[in-house]
Amino acid sequence: PQQADGKPAVHPACASLPAHQCHHALVNKTENDRLARFESSIKRRFDEIVPVLKEVAALGASRDFTEQANRLAEQHLGHPFPEGVLERSWIHGVDVPTLYSSSIFSALAAGVEQFSQRIHQEVADAQSLDALLVDCGFHAINVSACADGRLKGLFTYILRLPASDLLRYSTFAGTLFDVEDDILDWQAAELRRFREGYPSTSDSGTRYLKVAVYHRSSLDPMHQGCAAHQSNEKLAMEAALERLQQFRHGIENAFCCGASTDILLIGLDTDTDAIRIHVPDSHGDLSLFRSVDNAELYKKTLGMNADQARLAIYEAIANVSDVGGWGQGDGKPHDGMRRLIANLLINNLSQIEYVIENFGGWYPDRGHGERFMSIGDGFQELQVRNLSYYAHLDTVEEGAADLDVGVKIFRHLNVEQGLPIPMAINYRYDANVPGHRERIIIKLQRVAAAIQARYSDLLSEGMLYLHGSVQNQKLGSPLEEVPLT
Amino acid sequence: PQQADGKPAVHPACASLPAHQCHHALVNKTENDRLARFESSIKRRFDEIVPVLKEVAALGASRDFTEQANRLAEQHLGHPFPEGVLERSWIHGVDVPTLYSSSIFSALAAGVEQFSQRIHQEVADAQSLDALLVDCGFHAINVSACADGRLKGLFTYILRLPASDLLRYSTFAGTLFDVEDDILDWQAAELRRFREGYPSTSDSGTRYLKVAVYHRSSLDPMHQGCAAHQSNEKLAMEAALERLQQFRHGIENAFCCGASTDILLIGLDTDTDAIRIHVPDSHGDLSLFRSVDNAELYKKTLGMNADQARLAIYEAIANVSDVGGWGQGDGKPHDGMRRLIANLLINNLSQIEYVIENFGGWYPDRGHGERFMSIGDGFQELQVRNLSYYAHLDTVEEGAADLDVGVKIFRHLNVEQGLPIPMAINYRYDANVPGHRERIIIKLQRVAAAIQARYSDLLSEGMLYLHGSVQNQKLGSPLEEVPLT
Numbered sequence: 001p002q003q004a005d006g007k008p009a010v011h012p013a014c015a016s017l018p019a020h021q022c023h024h025a026l027v028n029k030t031e032n033d034r035l036a037r038f039e040s041s042i043k044r045r046f047d048e049i050v051p052v053l054k055e056v057a058a059l060g061a062s063r064d065f066t067e068q069a070n071r072l073a074e075q076h077l078g079h080p081f082p083e084g085v086l087e088r089s090w091i092h093g094v095d096v097p098t099l100y101s102s103s104i105f106s107a108l109a110a111g112v113e114q115f116s117q118r119i120h121q122e123v124a125d126a127q128s129l130d131a132l133l134v135d136c137g138f139h140a141i142n143v144s145a146c147a148d149g150r151l152k153g154l155f156t157y158i159l160r161l162p163a164s165d166l167l168r169y170s171t172f173a174g175t176l177f178d179v180e181d182d183i184l185d186w187q188a189a190e191l192r193r194f195r196e197g198y199p200s201t202s203d204s205g206t207r208y209l210k211v212a213v214y215h216r217s218s219l220d221p222m223h224q225g226c227a228a229h230q231s232n233e234k235l236a237m238e239a240a241l242e243r244l245q246q247f248r249h250g251i252e253n254a255f256c257c258g259a260s261t262d263i264l265l266i267g268l269d270t271d272t273d274a275i276r277i278h279v280p281d282s283h284g285d286l287s288l289f290r291s292v293d294n295a296e297l298y299k300k301t302l303g304m305n306a307d308q309a310r311l312a313i314y315e316a317i318a319n320v321s322d323v324g325g326w327g328q329g330d331g332k333p334h335d336g337m338r339r340l341i342a343n344l345l346i347n348n349l350s351q352i353e354y355v356i357e358n359f360g361g362w363y364p365d366r367g368h369g370e371r372f373m374s375i376g377d378g379f380q381e382l383q384v385r386n387l388s389y390y391a392h393l394d395t396v397e398e399g400a401a402d403l404d405v406g407v408k409i410f411r412h413l414n415v416e417q418g419l420p421i422p423m424a425i426n427y428r429y430d431a432n433v434p435g436h437r438e439r440i441i442i443k444l445q446r447v448a449a450a451i452q453a454r455y456s457d458l459l460s461e462g463m464l465y466l467h468g469s470v471q472n473q474k475l476g477s478p479l480e481e482v483p484l485t
Numbered sequence: 486p487q488q489a490d491g492k493p494a495v496h497p498a499c500a501s502l503p504a505h506q507c508h509h510a511l512v513n514k515t516e517n518d519r520l521a522r523f524e525s526s527i528k529r530r531f532d533e534i535v536p537v538l539k540e541v542a543a544l545g546a547s548r549d550f551t552e553q554a555n556r557l558a559e560q561h562l563g564h565p566f567p568e569g570v571l572e573r574s575w576i577h578g579v580d581v582p583t584l585y586s587s588s589i590f591s592a593l594a595a596g597v598e599q600f601s602q603r604i605h606q607e608v609a610d611a612q613s614l615d616a617l618l619v620d621c622g623f624h625a626i627n628v629s630a631c632a633d634g635r636l637k638g639l640f641t642y643i644l645r646l647p648a649s650d651l652l653r654y655s656t657f658a659g660t661l662f663d664v665e666d667d668i669l670d671w672q673a674a675e676l677r678r679f680r681e682g683y684p685s686t687s688d689s690g691t692r693y694l695k696v697a698v699y700h701r702s703s704l705d706p707m708h709q710g711c712a713a714h715q716s717n718e719k720l721a722m723e724a725a726l727e728r729l730q731q732f733r734h735g736i737e738n739a740f741c742c743g744a745s746t747d748i749l750l751i752g753l754d755t756d757t758d759a760i761r762i763h764v765p766d767s768h769g770d771l772s773l774f775r776s777v778d779n780a781e782l783y784k785k786t787l788g789m790n791a792d793q794a795r796l797a798i799y800e801a802i803a804n805v806s807d808v809g810g811w812g813q814g815d816g817k818p819h820d821g822m823r824r825l826i827a828n829l830l831i832n833n834l835s836q837i838e839y840v841i842e843n844f845g846g847w848y849p850d851r852g853h854g855e856r857f858m859s860i861g862d863g864f865q866e867l868q869v870r871n872l873s874y875y876a877h878l879d880t881v882e883e884g885a886a887d888l889d890v891g892v893k894i895f896r897h898l899n900v901e902q903g904l905p906i907p908m909a910i911n912y913r914y915d916a917n918v919p920g921h922r923e924r925i926i927i928k929l930q931r932v933a934a935a936i937q938a939r940y941s942d943l944l945s946e947g948m949l950y951l952h953g954s955v956q957n958q959k960l961g962s963p964l965e966e967v968p969l970t
């Protein structure tokens with residue numbers, strides 16, 4: 001591909017592209033193949049919808065229209081169209097927006113089911129993740145990223161972290177996460193340690209780790225960076241770092257007895273999925289100018305055997321602590337932090353090669369290409385790049401800015417093409433708390449009504465379709481569709 | 486006064502009224518006098534506003550109008566009118582709505598300051614309250630009541646509980662409190678015990694107590710009960726009890742290792758301020774039909790000396806556990822719970838007599854008579870009956886029902902009289918958390934904008950005035966006025 005200035009791009013990790021693909025010794029080839037099958041089968045469900053609808057629209061008002069249309073749907077989408085819609089086609093023509101939206105929601109439900117099966121495998125992996133975390137000195141990891149759909153594969157693909165009770169994930173436009181919410185989560189994690197000794201006892205000295213992920217585009221940094229920060233990478237980094245520091249100092253100041261946490265800042269190149277990790281110093285402090293670039297590491301360690309490469313990565317992490325100038329810090333982070341960073345970098349090497357293998361090094365969709373908008377607690381089981389624009393919100397009043405960004409993206413992606421915006425609202429409940437499911441459904445309906453009021457123009461034009469579902473908070477629980485009113 | 490059926494009312498605690506006032510041995514006369522001075526001085530600030538404005542309006546367009554008006558204001562309200570408003574009076578006449586609202590907000594600020602001075606005394610009292618609580622086996626009390634203004638004096642007057650870090654207070658129309666919010670509060674209180682050993686260590690076996698307060702009117706039960714439950718006392722009791730049980734079972738089910746809490750249900754007669762306490766059984770379970778009525782206790786123990794009366798109260802609490810029929814439970818609550826109930830009943834005896842002394846036994850304002858609407862975290866330092874209608878809310882989207890109830894009340898109280906609705910939004914921040922004050926101000930401005938949008942008709946008619954303030958969460962901190970945009 002070309003860079004924004006028209007020159008042919010040089011891949012930052014694998015310079016021999018496009019002629020020759022690279023193969024790094026530390027890459028998990030089997031997992032890459034498995035993930036590629038997942039991504040393509042999930043996306044195929046979504047991406048076949050428009051071609052099938054075009055065929056259906058072209059069928060004309062034949063006698064067996066309904067049967068033919070449903071046959072096409074069954075064959076390509078795996079399910080018939082909802083009853084009644086096709087039958088009314090002879091009056092005003094095929095109701096494409098309704099068929100489109102219902103097909104998107106069916107693809108979503110099928111995708112969640114497919115991933116939920118995967119979850120059982122992940123839960124097994126998670127046990128080794130939990131062990132690694134505690135071993136590295138952490139009893140919880142709370143990751144906040146940007147709501148941008150290009151970050152939607154963060155855990156499953158980019159960082160290769162299995163779903164786990166110790167991992168918490170939320171997204172906000174521009175990574176402007178909710179400090180107060182996270183202080184509550186910190187309290188819950190601490191209490192679990194004290195009451196249950198899980199995953200480590202309170203006297204074990206493990207820490208809570210808060211991670212913020214910002215993003216940039218190496219191919220087109222001025223246009224395809226973080227929209228919430230006008231594609232200004234420095235602003236995106238600074239904003240994420242400022243929230244991290246507010247969180248850390250908030251806990252230190254508001255709680256007595258030496259309450260402290262670790263923080264970590266990660267940058268993502270959304271074109272190559274290569275990450276950059278900012279390495280804390282011995283006090284846990286971060287700098288925008290002290291980081292390890294994983295694309296460089298991939299390139300540098302290419303051709304080494306696994307042991308050599310692993311050693312080189314540990315050395316790179318250790319060496320970055322010695323940088324001077326603006327990036328200067330005071331010493332190295334603790335041993336467990338260095339080990340965790342090494343693990344994340346090694347995991348991400350597989351993802352860099354995944355993009356090389358499957359997309360020639362750079363994703364073809366540089367910018368937005370989300371299939372639907374995800375609102376609420378999100379579909380935690382379904383993590384694939386550019387599948388959805390995800391806005392975590394409890395009320396439209398608080399989340400309006402994030403929603404507006406998403407709607408703006410979808411006006412461009414869908415409405416300008418004549419297709420409606422599919423919005424899937426999903427909230428999780430705790431089946432152990434009496435009445436919680438009922439209260440969550442009321443909350444979902446309140447949020448749906450507020451969305452309908454905010455975008456009443458789109459709604460009345462038939463350009464907005466909502467779908468409501470709840471899920472028990474246990475990972476892998478089935479989606480339960482609920483009425484919106 | 487008369488009952489709703491026109492018959493003369495018989496006071497449930499002091500039958501000799503109106504001829505003779507009663508004097509109970511356990512009543513704290515000094516404190517009653519102090520509280521009476523507080524109530525009348527606070528309310529006078531508010532209630533002189535309309536008469537002063539009438540005088541100002543009658544002054545006419547004399548040459549020294551501004552000076553005369555400000556002299557009246559200084560003399561009766563303690564402060565001049567805001568600059569510029571009077572000066573423009575010669576154009577369209579006196580802007581009474583603006584003078585009215587600004588005077589209400591000044592009275593509010595002065596009242597908060599007056600009470601904040603009192604807080605320092607209370608903080609000393611709170612230490613003995615904290616000791617009593619821990620002694621009774623509790624490490625935190627979380628009280629939820631109805632938003633109705635007649636309950637606004639709950640802690641300071643009705644239950645005589647000083648402000649304390651161990652007390653948490655929230656109000657919702659119909660006492661429909663937020664179970665999930667309270668589960669978070671439970672976690673915070675537990676964590677404090679584990680981390681700081683405050684106010685009791687984690688192995689001390691103390692408990693978290695959740696209290697719900699419903700209300701009724703003995704004079705006019707069908708019209709002046711809880712509006713959110715159509716003045717149906719049974720519905721009000723049941724709703725509060727259901728939430729209590731959801732809270733209790735939620736914690737038992739969602740947390741392992743024998744997590745448990747105590748619950749308590751209290752009914753208030755808003756005409757006499759006499760309470761009724763539902764006494765738990767040995768399992769902590771409550772019944773709508775097993776309670777101790779404090780008006781009856783007052784009457785029964787009138788004429789006894791302090792020791793006899795105290796003993797009779799303990800006996801009444803013990804005896805109610807033996808009731809059969811619908812109120813039957815399994816045994817007595819634990820000793821500390823009985824002691825806490827006795828303390829609350831004894832405290833409330835003073836309040837019953839306070840209403841007898843100062844208002845002849847029954848409040849003259851049976852129904853609504855709130856002076857302003859309080860939105861957000863409320864003015865915790867300013868607890869006086871019918872001073873404000875208080876809606877605890879973080880977003881208008883979630884709190885719309887409570888807001889609408891308040892606005893309906895004030896349409897009747899103020900707008901029908903041609904006066905605007907004064908709404909004071911107040912949120913507390915934690916000065917220890919960096920950036921929290923700034924985020925809270927943004928939140929306040931968001932809520933203000935949502936209120937203005939919801940009641941745009943009132944706003945454009947000049948019938949809605951908003952006031953914004955924030956306060957550090959430390960009790961007794963000054964109000965800091967903040968701009969609404």
Ligand SMILES: [Zn+2]
Nearest residue numbers: 146148174226
């Ligand atoms: Zn972004």
Ligand SMILES: [Zn+2]
Nearest residue numbers: 181392393394
């Ligand atoms: Zn949230």
Ligand SMILES: [Zn+2]
Nearest residue numbers: 631633659711
């Ligand atoms: Zn009520």
Ligand SMILES: [Zn+2]
Nearest residue numbers: 666877878879
């Ligand atoms: Zn709240």
